[in-house]
Amino acid sequence: MQNDEIDSSLQPWVDRLRELPESDPRAVKRVLARVRQYDGLHNARRRALRRYFARQGGWWAAAAVVVVGAGITLFARGAVLSRARESATLIPTVDSVGTQLVTQAVDAAGDDSVERLVARKFTIESLNARQVSLVGDFNQWNPQRHRLHRDGKTATWYITVELPAGLHKYAFIVNDSVWTTDPSALRTVDRDFGVTSSLVLVQ
Amino acid sequence: MRRMRVAVLLALALGAAQPASSQAVKLDSALAAALAPTLDAARTDGLPDAPLFAKAQEGVLKRAPRERIVGAVAALADRMRAARGELAPNATDHEIIAGAEALAVGVSGQVLRTVRLYRPRGTAAMPLEVIAHLAWRGVRPDQAADAITRAVVGGATAAQLVALDASVRQDVESGVAPPAALATRTRGLTLQLQAPANRSAADAAPQSMSSSPGAGRARPRKP
Numbered sequence: 001m002q003n004d005e006i007d008s009s010l011q012p013w014v015d016r017l018r019e020l021p022e023s024d025p026r027a028v029k030r031v032l033a034r035v036r037q038y039d040g041l042h043n044a045r046r047r048a049l050r051r052y053f054a055r056q057g058g059w060w061a062a063a064a065v066v067v068v069g070a071g072i073t074l075f076a077r078g079a080v081l082s083r084a085r086e087s088a089t090l091i092p093t094v095d096s097v098g099t100q101l102v103t104q105a106v107d108a109a110g111d112d113s114v115e116r117l118v119a120r121k122f123t124i125e126s127l128n129a130r131q132v133s134l135v136g137d138f139n140q141w142n143p144q145r146h147r148l149h150r151d152g153k154t155a156t157w158y159i160t161v162e163l164p165a166g167l168h169k170y171a172f173i174v175n176d177s178v179w180t181t182d183p184s185a186l187r188t189v190d191r192d193f194g195v196t197s198s199l200v201l202v203q
Numbered sequence: 204m205r206r207m208r209v210a211v212l213l214a215l216a217l218g219a220a221q222p223a224s225s226q227a228v229k230l231d232s233a234l235a236a237a238l239a240p241t242l243d244a245a246r247t248d249g250l251p252d253a254p255l256f257a258k259a260q261e262g263v264l265k266r267a268p269r270e271r272i273v274g275a276v277a278a279l280a281d282r283m284r285a286a287r288g289e290l291a292p293n294a295t296d297h298e299i300i301a302g303a304e305a306l307a308v309g310v311s312g313q314v315l316r317t318v319r320l321y322r323p324r325g326t327a328a329m330p331l332e333v334i335a336h337l338a339w340r341g342v343r344p345d346q347a348a349d350a351i352t353r354a355v356v357g358g359a360t361a362a363q364l365v366a367l368d369a370s371v372r373q374d375v376e377s378g379v380a381p382p383a384a385l386a387t388r389t390r391g392l393t394l395q396l397q398a399p400a401n402r403s404a405a406d407a408a409p410q411s412m413s414s415s416p417g418a419g420r421a422r423p424r425k426p
Binding site: 135137140141142143164165166167169173179186188190191192193195199201203 | 253254256257258260261262263264265267271272274275278279297300301304307328329332333335336339340361362365368372
């Protein structure tokens with residue numbers, strides 16, 4: 001409603017209503033003092049933080065970069081591994097002799113462009129063994145990496161290992177000393193060192 | 204103290220960010236020193252070093268003399284270098300290793316080049332590994348290479364090549380001579396590739412699947 005539309009007799013009342021209420025000047029002073037105090041404190045904190053980051057900034061920036069880099073690296077590794085796993089369809093099959101093919105990765109397109117991991121079970125019969133290790137190019141010929149487990153009721157030692165698709169040489173080491181080939185696998189005399197190993201082709 | 208914490212954080216983060224070392228087992232210092240030039244040269248050439256460390260560790264485990272280990276690692280590096288050249292321009296690490304294995308059993312560089320022609324990057328390893336596996340089984344390397352390159356030219360998949368290898372294994376275990384087993388099974392795979400369901404793959408190089416000897420390698424790369 002505009003002023004000219006208001007009845008002239010009501011105009012004084014309207015003007016009164018439009019005026020700000022009277023306030024206690026001491027209260028106004030107190031409020032303004034608190035506002036200034038808060039503002040000053042806030043600014044002081046900001047200045048202190050700014051000084052702190054100026055001193056520590058280099059370290060924090062470096063740490064942040066490294067942590068982010070590590071995160072990206074770990075994420076990328078996980079992504080590659082999951083891609084490799086997703087690319088394979090695992091179909092359980094069992095071979096009748098010796099080393100058992102537990103799962104076989106089947107790529108519908110027959111494409112081997114993505115390195116696949118294929119679970120493979122290795123077994124060996126040894127009644128007198130106290131310890132049996134599996135060594136091969138897939139574990140850098142390291143006897144500590146893959147220790148076989150003994151089936152309590154029999155002389156069978158076994159382990160299931162995920163191998164990259166491809167051709168692998170391997171052997172068993174019984175009691176940390178006796179080099180033993182897999183009786184169920186193709187054997188090959190290594191030309192480099194003159195010792196027989198077993199061969200497995202995984203796909 | 205705070206800086207100490209940041210330093211520890213940095214060290215942990217750097218440790219997590221570094222790729223896993225390919226040297227899973229430490230070699231003794233004398234052997235490591237003897238291998239250093241070979242390994243450095245391989246790294247400089249961009250070859251994967253994991254197979255070289257594995258070969259060294261294999262020698263240690265087989266209690267070979269140091270000189271023999273050094274020689275074996277150097278020979279492997281040379282084969283890998285040659286394989287990478289034959290599988291140029293962009294062989295994967297797996298292909299280089301497979302190519303080196305094929306060269307080790309006596310396959311010629313020409314076979315690697317032929318496989319490369321018909322298998323794009325990342326897909327040449329399995330044919331070469333099947334060739335090597337057949338050669339270890341007792342098939343002459345040139346016969347194995349001829350059979351597998353024919354199959355590759357005909358469009359055989361990695362799964363079909365592995366199935367061929369498994370079939371040969373079965374035949375050999377039942378008393379068939381390895382060369383005869385491979386010849387029989389290769390004929391079977393050829394028929395399979397020429398079947399209507401696989402016509403499109405076989406159409407890529409129909410003349411190469413003829414029965415004439417050496418037809419599979421009749422498409423040398425033009426210089």
